[in-house]
Amino acid sequence: MTARTVSKMTPGGLVRSLAPVVVLLLLLVVPRLSIEVPVLFNGPLDRPGNLRLLAVGFTLGIAALSYNLLFGFTGVLSFGHALFFGAGVYLPAIALRHWEWSVVPSLLFGLAGGTVLALAVGALSLRTEGVYLAMVTLAFAQAGAVIVGKNVGDLTGGEEGLSLRTRGLPEWMVGVVNTDNLYWMALVTLIVVYLLAWRLVTSPVGQVWKGIRENERRVEMLGLRPYVFKLLAFVISGALATCGGMVYLFLASGATPRVVGANFTVTLLLMVIIGGSGSLWGPVAGAMLYHFLDIRLTDWAASDTVASLPAVLSRPLRDPLFIFGVIFILLVMFFPRGIAGAFGGRLRPFRHVFGGAVARPAVAPGKTTE
Amino acid sequence: MRFGGATIVDDVSFTVPAGLFVSIIGPNGAGKTSLFNLLSGLYSPSAGSVWLRGDDITGMPPFARVRHGLGRSFQLTTVFTGLSTLENTRLAAQASHPGNYAFWRGAGHNRAARERAAWALETVGLAGKERVVAGSLSHGDKRKLDLAILLCSEPEVLLLDEPTAGVSAEEVPVMLEVIRRIRQVEGKTVLMVEHKMDVVHDLSDRVAVLANGALVAYDTPAAVMADPFVRSAYLGVT
Structure with a gap:
């Protein structure tokens, strides 16, 4: 199979191969697209509110993607992932506000802090497995939430949170008019994180991760120490989540305790499951969908259309969580492998050019040679 | 011992x-x-x-x-069901040919591991099934793969x-031939x-x-x- 792959490409395959490129190009030019998308978006697409909606979705996508490296690719279920996203939000915020550092050192401090935190939490909690690991990581995350909530050392601002100190920031990052810059920053970070994650899961290390997910004992009988590889996955996913948190800080113009709580970890798990844990892009799509519904359903539930319905309908519909719950049940019922599973799993950009895939034997049992 | x-x-x-x-x-x-x-x-x-x-x-x-x-196979076949047969053996081979855990490169770049993996699949008679997902192999083929994984770890x-x-009865001689080879040739x-x-x-x-x-x-x-x-x-x- 060489150049002829192109002619053998089905129209559906061509769409799947080109769709990621088209979507990416579209997302890149959104801040310059002054078009109305009724129902989905409020006002023209390039309105700061809409850009922020999408950009926050990107940062949550980074968090979900990083969580999936651990959960979907290595098979480690942690309930403490919010801690690292939260570290990315809070540490630079603290450095900027209280110590009046400039942007770059604050961000480096945040990344280093998040990574060290992930190393410490991972090194301890990975001594356990399964439900116990989930409990230990949950305990760490709750400890983090308490520290933030109780305003320890007068650093975090407690329940009030911490607003972003804008004085030390470069001008292009500040103010509603510069939302498009923040949008691009979020999108570029997402792309970089995505490429890094892709490189990792297809590398020798990624192979070991998948082996651990499939059968940890067998990996051990290959002469590899699963603990080391799981810790590596934990630290990398923690560090990437920290990156997502740092971008979130600028979009949200501050830090709120919501981003460290256990609720947020569960939300991440939901995003990954909605999107499909078997793929890299699935959780990003899941996070985008979740955030979009979270925001838009709230608007919609408060709208006149819902209020004018009979009370039997309008009461439950006025609660966005009710609608979201129904949508979630339907998604899990009809797309058990998530959004990515519904679209045929792994994305293969330019597949029509390069060809090649792991053949399912249902199609050609044992006869799939290249 | x-x-x-x-x-x-x-x-x-x-x-x-x-x-x-x-x-x-x-x-x-x-x-x-x-x-x-x-x-x-x-x-x-x-x-x-x-x-x-x-x-x-x-x-x-x-x-x-x-x-x-030391190398070991299991009574209940324990292959990595979600990976292809080649990925299964390559994972085992890269474990015994370390020094190339460069995560900025693809898993296929480790040439020694790649060759060892291909050799092991060939030895147990799974050549031509490199891209088949291990979970969907027949039971006999899974046992062969199990053995191939073991060979890749190069145990003494x-x-x-x-x-x-x-x-199955007709596959038993194939398995025995592989085992005989491990013992006599290696x-x-x-x-x-x-x-x-x-x-x-x-x-x-x-x-x-x-x-x-x-x-x-x-x-x-x-x-x-x-x-x-x-x-x-x-x-x-x-």
């Missing part, structure tokens, strides 16, 4: 000279698989010690024993736990748990008989078959 003492496996002490093929037989529940778990480090003995290639490995975790030259001492169990030391007496008789230099967790005989196949105690304890039952 010396070994002794645990509650399920008790008073089992024997030495396997390098290059020998030893079969372990015994009725169900005799402790054959438990013995393998002790040898490979999945269980730790309450008393006694395990020696491998002149070193005491009793306190070593499983992965360290593998690095010391192999523990084979019923390699022909559940393999000169490895092999310990094999097996129920089929003809297989044991053909392949083994020594046969160890376990009953109720104890070693009741350890001799050449012919001598073991002639032993009256073994005939009543094991052969008589079946």
Whole structure:
């Protein structure tokens, strides 16, 4: 199979191969697209509110993607992932506000802090497995939430949170008019994180991760120490989540305790499951969908259309969580492998050019040679 | 290799000279698989010690024993079901050809591992099925893959736990041929748990008989078959 792959490409395959490129190009030019998308978006697409909606979705996508490296690719279920996203939000915020550092050192401090935190939490909690690991990581995350909530050392601002100190920031990052810059920053970070994650899961290390997910004992009988590889996955996913948190800080113009709580970890798990844990892009799509519904359903539930319905309908519909719950049940019922599973799993950009895939034997049992 | 003492496996002490093929037989529940778990480090003995290639490995975790030259297949096939057969063997081969954990490169870049993986698949007769997902292989093919994974770790001492169990009658000779090759061409030391007496008789230099967790005989196949105690304890039952 060489150049002829192109002619053998089905129209559906061509769409799947080109769709990621088209979507990416579209997302890149959104801040310059002054078009109305009724129902989905409020006002023209390039309105700061809409850009922020999408950009926050990107940062949550980074968090979900990083969580999936651990959960979907290595098979480690942690309930403490919010801690690292939260570290990315809070540490630079603290450095900027209280110590009046400039942007770059604050961000480096945040990344280093998040990574060290992930190393410490991972090194301890990975001594356990399964439900116990989930409990230990949950305990760490709750400890983090308490520290933030109780305003320890007068650093975090407690329940009030911490607003972003804008004085030390470069001008292009500040103010509603510069939302498009923040949008691009979020999108570029997402792309970089995505490429890094892709490189990792297809590398020798990624192979070991998948082996651990499939059968940890067998990996051990290959002469590899699963603990080391799981810790590596934990630290990398923690560090990437920290990156997502740092971008979130600028979009949200501050830090709120919501981003460290256990609720947020569960939300991440939901995003990954909605999107499909078997793929890299699935959780990003899941996070985008979740955030979009979270925001838009709230608007919609408060709208006149819902209020004018009979009370039997309008009461439950006025609660966005009710609608979201129904949508979630339907998604899990009809797309058990998530959004990515519904679209045929792994994305293969330019597949029509390069060809090649792991053949399912249902199609050609044992006869799939290249 | 010396070994002794645990509650399920008790008073089992024997030495396997390098290059020998030893079969372990015994009725169900005799402790054959438990013995393998002790040898490979999945269980730790309450008393006694395990020696491998002149070193005491009793306190070593499983992965360290593998690095010391021990390899093991499992009774219940344990391949990585979600990966393709090539990925399965390549994962095993890269574990024994480290030095290339460069995560900025693709997993296929490790040439030594790639060649070893292809060789192992060829050896067990899975060539041409490199891209098939392991979970969808037939049971016989899964057992072959299991063996290929083991070959990729390049162990000096192999523990084979019923390699022909559940393999269809026409595939058994293929498996036995592979095992024979490992032993004769590669000169490895092999310990094999097996129920089929003809297989044991053909392949083994020594046969160890376990009953109720104890070693009741350890001799050449012919001598073991002639032993009256073994005939009543094991052969008589079946």
